[in-house]
Amino acid sequence: MDFALSADQKAIRETAEVYLAEAADLARLREVIAEPAGFDAALWAGLAGEMGFAGLLVPEAFGGAGLGAVEMALVLEQTGARLAVIPFFETAVLAVQAILAAGTQAQKLALLPGLAAGRLKAAFAFAPAAGWAGPRAIGPRLALSASGWVLRGAAGFVSFAHVADVLIIAAAGPDGISLIALPASTPGIAIERQQAMDLTRPYALLRFADVAVPDEAIFGTPGGGGAAFTHVLALASGLLAAEQTGGAAFCLSSTVDYAKQRVQFGRLIGSFQAMKHEMANMMLRVESARSAAYYAAAAIDEAGAELAEAAAVARAWCSETYQYCAGEAIQLHGGIGFTWEHHAHLYFKRARSSASWFGDASEQREAIAQLILREQS
DSSP, rough: OOOOOOOEEEEEEHHHHHHHHHHSSSSHHHHHHHHOOOOOOHIIIIIOOOOOGGGTSSSSGGGOOOOHHHHHHHHHHHHHHHOOOHHHHIIIIIIHHHHHOOOOOHHHHHHHHHHHSSSEEEEOOOOOTTOOOTTTTOOOOOETTTEEEEEEEEEEEEEEEGGGEEEEEEEEEEEEEEEEEEEOTTTTTEEEEEEOOTTTTTTEEEEEEEEEEEEGGGGTTTTOOHHHHHHHHHHHHHHHHHHHHHHHHHHHHHHHHTTTTOOEEEEGGSSSSHHHHHHHHHHHHHHHHHEEEEEHHHHHHHTTTTHHHHHHHHHHHHHHHHHHHHHHHHHHHHGGSSTTTHHHHHHHHHHHHHHHHHHHHHHHHHHHHHHHHHOOO
């Protein structure tokens, strides 16, 4: 695989970096998380709509750019660096990939153009009410009643569900896992905000009270979405690593900037050997995390057998790197790093919450071990 970026890819990265630095600076981030909705509508309209980044992975036939995972990773690294409080990952990655993997032509035509243009925001619901409990632990239940298919149960920690227009739901049923698309306003669906540690990615609990599910809302056949669901989780896990890398890189750069300004004992703190060593350790982790994340993105584009392993490796390392760098940023900023007014705690909390998405580092390593054993048998 050639990891040299093309001119177009460099332009995508630079455009996203410049735009987000201006539209999603730390002052704006503070304003957004203080608002009841906890959602930056202006940033969504700009990044997803005007700039068209929500449609990067959508084929041109459905109104998208028809680009690949590497291009998406370039943008996600920048949204991660700025803790963008928008359902970009949920819409542009999770929802789009679920529809592409399992949706019919009619479903793609109905949903993808709106998602690509930023007119629709999406949320992806599947985990039990208590949160992630493994890739096959599904909260919602699809059952066949006298009047047709109905959705019951609950899904917990669904990010940005409270602002979503469409819900992509993975539901367990008698024949397996089904993927379903329903408007968030569907009767019988209750969306309750959940209090979470991470203020930059709001969550909600979804309750399904005998929600009528028309046949055209089910991707493919009922119970036939298991393979697509597994594929989407692996793909999303690999791309989440790019977002985590962006957050870790910002923790490093902001710490270096601070070390160049803060004076202690008559010297810039960046001149102390201990500080240099710690920032060097952060840099080594960030650079290796970036390599792992982009290898996973390239594996997605190659559509080969490496995807599951590359995604698991990237997530395990990037999760730990982000948590390490966020923790070191707090320590190296000294007393101010521990205050509510400083941004360091927001990155630390995002690092911790994103590490739990789709399985933490220990689960990812277990998945790697199982893949190796399977290859050797």
